[in-house]
């Protein structure tokens with residue numbers, strides 16, 4: 001039987017929400033992007049039995065993986081196990097997850113195949129993510145809040161046009177310069193699916209959302225202003241408007257536009273509740289560009305390779321830079337597949353040991 005959405009268990013750890021409301025939590029909250037992934041031996045074992053997208057598409061399996069890091073670590077949030085590329089899949093694009101390579105799209109988007117994208121009912125085809133969220137929200141028993149997430153339009157567009165990851169995103173940027181109207185058409189399609197998808201996640205029980213614009217770093221200010229900012233702004237506005245319209249509890253939204261330092265001041269004006277900061281920005285600089293916004297980040301994921309003593313010092317330095325108000329601790333990008341469990345623990349403990 002499907003777990004009921006009604007009467008979710010009461011939330012016990014509300015550190016993140018305290019920070020977002022401008023209150024002082026008992027200690028700084030911390031979670032880790034990609035926390036439920038290959039650095040966990042139990043995840044690597046699990047992957048021997050199940051393919052990546054089988055896990056994503058099977059609520060029970062997605063729930064089990066989501067809970068793995070929560071069982072192991074003293075984290076202050078869970079994030080539903082999925083991938084940003086489920087949206088292209090829902091539009092009818094084939095996405096494969098190749099070991100050691102990452103996502104591959106065998107037939108990249110071309111100007112001639114835009115018309116083949118099938119946005120009608122796309123968010124409904126992602127219902128399995130909603131079911132995974134509902135189930136996980138129950139299974140968490142209120143221990144920590146549950147994040148839903150989505151990729152943002154430009155990042156999804158980039159993967160679809162390039163056929164996978166890219167060091168330059170030059171094919172996708174070529175579209176922006178040479179076919180701006182077609183590019184906007186695709187970005188619009190993606191934006192509308194992202195909006196409905198995020199609202200569906202909230203209806204299913206997501207308590208907070210994060211939008212990943214992970215490929216923002218490839219753009220300049222001009223392209224970012226034209227092809228990213230308006231879409232990000234509309235997503236925040238529309239998701240919140242639709243949540244209200246449906247009489248759902250409002251949820252905060254985190255924007256993580258990786259590498260987009262040049263636009264931090266603009267990002268701060270979009271209405272997001274939290275801005276994710278990548279590891280290349282100095283905390284003080286990020287603060288000075290974003291006034292009193294709640295910020296999240298930004299330890300270099302590679303810092304987890306340092307000794308445990310060094311990790312503690314790096315965390316203390318980072319917290320000095322951001323200050324203990326309006327601040328959620330995280331890495332400045334997703335965790336890599338190979339840091340040691342003890343070092344991840346050292347990171348989390350170092351955060352919780354800081355006096356606020």
Ligand SMILES: Cc1c2[nH]c(c1CCC(=O)O)Cc1[nH]c(c(CCC(=O)O)c1C)Cc1[nH]c(c(CCC(=O)O)c1C)Cc1[nH]c(c(C)c1CCC(=O)O)C2
Nearest residue numbers: 033034035036037079080081082083084102103212214334
């Ligand atoms: C760009 C992007 C993707 N996926 C995601 C992003 C945005 C964040 C970022 O900038 O890193 C988001 C994502 N992907 C995954 C999560 C799960 C939730 C969590 O954070 O724990 C989240 C939030 C699982 C995953 N997504 C992926 C894995 C590893 C795949 C495996 O198990 O074989 C996991 C656990 C695969 C994936 N998926 C993607 C790439 C580039 C890769 C390969 C990278 C790698 O090899 O680590 C696309």
